[in-house]
Amino acid sequence: MNGFKKHNIDHTSASSINMYAAAPCAWVAKYIYNKKFSFGLAAKAGVLVEGAVVNVLANGWDAEKATAEAMAQYNKASAFGASDADMKRGLAIPGMIENALAELAQYGEPEFDNDLMGKRQKKIELLCKGDGWELPVIGFIDFHYPKHGVIVDLKTTMAAPTNMSDEHMRQGAIYRQAMGNQAVRFLYVTGKKAVWHDVPEPGPILAEVKAILNRQERMLRHEADDIRAMVPVISSSYYWSGDSDLRKEMYNI
Numbered sequence: 001m002n003g004f005k006k007h008n009i010d011h012t013s014a015s016s017i018n019m020y021a022a023a024p025c026a027w028v029a030k031y032i033y034n035k036k037f038s039f040g041l042a043a044k045a046g047v048l049v050e051g052a053v054v055n056v057l058a059n060g061w062d063a064e065k066a067t068a069e070a071m072a073q074y075n076k077a078s079a080f081g082a083s084d085a086d087m088k089r090g091l092a093i094p095g096m097i098e099n100a101l102a103e104l105a106q107y108g109e110p111e112f113d114n115d116l117m118g119k120r121q122k123k124i125e126l127l128c129k130g131d132g133w134e135l136p137v138i139g140f141i142d143f144h145y146p147k148h149g150v151i152v153d154l155k156t157t158m159a160a161p162t163n164m165s166d167e168h169m170r171q172g173a174i175y176r177q178a179m180g181n182q183a184v185r186f187l188y189v190t191g192k193k194a195v196w197h198d199v200p201e202p203g204p205i206l207a208e209v210k211a212i213l214n215r216q217e218r219m220l221r222h223e224a225d226d227i228r229a230m231v232p233v234i235s236s237s238y239y240w241s242g243d244s245d246l247r248k249e250m251y252n253i
Contacts, residue, residue, distance in 0.1 A: 002133040003220025007032055011136045012128075012213065014171035019239060021212055022167070024219075024231045026239035029250045032224050038242040041086045044077050046156040049096045049189070050142060053154065056101055057109055057143075063101060067094050089158060092191025096156050099194040103187055107150060110143040124178035130214045137174055137209075144179075151175055151184045160188045160195040172199030173206050 004010070009031065020027040029035040052066035074090050082090075104110075113122050121140035128137050143152040153172065164172070168186055176184040176199050184199040219227060233251045240247045247253060 003217040003222075004133055004135055007220050007224070009135070009220070011138050013138055014167075014174050017137075017170060017209060017212055018167040020216055023234045023237035023239045025233045025247075025251060026237060028224075028227055028231055029246060032220075032227065033250065035246055035250070037239065037246070040242060041074075041078055041082065042089060042156075045074060045089050045093055045096075046154075048074055049093060049100065049156045050154050052097045053100045053104065054112075056097075057104065058112060063097065067097050070097065085158075092158065095191030096189045099189040099192075100154055100187065103189070103194045103196070104143065104152065107143075107145040107148055107152070110152075111146055112144070124175055126174055126178040128210055128213055130210055130217060133217050135213065137178075139171070139174060139178070141175065141179075149182045151179055151182055153184065153186045155186055155188045157188050157190055160190050160193055161197070164197045164199075168197075169199065169205050170209055173202035174209065175199075176202045177206060 016027070016031065019030065026037070030037060048070040052061075052063075052070040055061040055066040055069075056063050070093055071090070074093055078086050078090055111122075113120050121142065122144050124139045124141060126137045128135050141151055142154045144150075145152070153168075153175070155168070164186060172184045172186060176182065181202075186197045186199070188195045188197070219231075222230070228250065233247070233253050235247060235253050
């Protein structure tokens with residue numbers, strides 16, 4: 001039995017792969033011990049901005065209404081215990097929505113999947129085969145423009161990056177391969193500007209992803225408590241932000 005089957009892991013994702021690569025201690029807590037991590041305000045802002053953009057582009061909302069709804073939800077979530085950085089992020093949300101809409105206008109209306117609940121993101125799946133194992137890698141596309149052969153992933157940030165991170169490169173490479181090598185573009189929006197980055201040829205990045213999963217599978221051949229005892233604990237990782245009690249529970253650090 002391979003390590004994935006031993007621990008009842010039947011699929012993975014870019015976010016799981018990235019968590020394992022950056023902080024295997026956090027990955028073990030979440031995916032082996034089923035611990036719940038906090039949903040931070042930075043992530044909340046990203047979800048709300050994307051939701052507002054979808055409501056405008058696909059659901060017929062005007063931008064003012066969509067922005068007001070996003071702000072109301074963020075203000076509710078940040079009403080207690082928000083840091084100065086959280087408050088600044090909230091003030092940036094209207095600009096993020098405006099900049100995203102302005103940049104995406106060039107492509108027209110995106111295509112979503114439909115179900116009884118309305119429009120939803122398109123699911124992608126890519127089968128990765130390693131040393132004696134195979135595992136589906138799944139994900140969900142933010143915006144698909146099949147007429148242009150373009151997939152757009154929207155990222156909210158307080159500082160637009162000069163280059164894509166390794167984490168985003170892995171995500172983009174998985175999406176590009178799964179969608180028949182269509183162009184994948186990452187749109188980074190702040191409250192003041194927008195920056196595009198294009199995902200390069202995915203081959204070398206996917207080879208890295210496979211190498212990461214091969215290592216993960218070998219680790220998973222061990223028992224859960226042995227894995228917990230052997231992984232390095234990166235206490236400064238942002239994955240533990242707001243979850244220091246969970247880190248102490250898992251690793252006594």
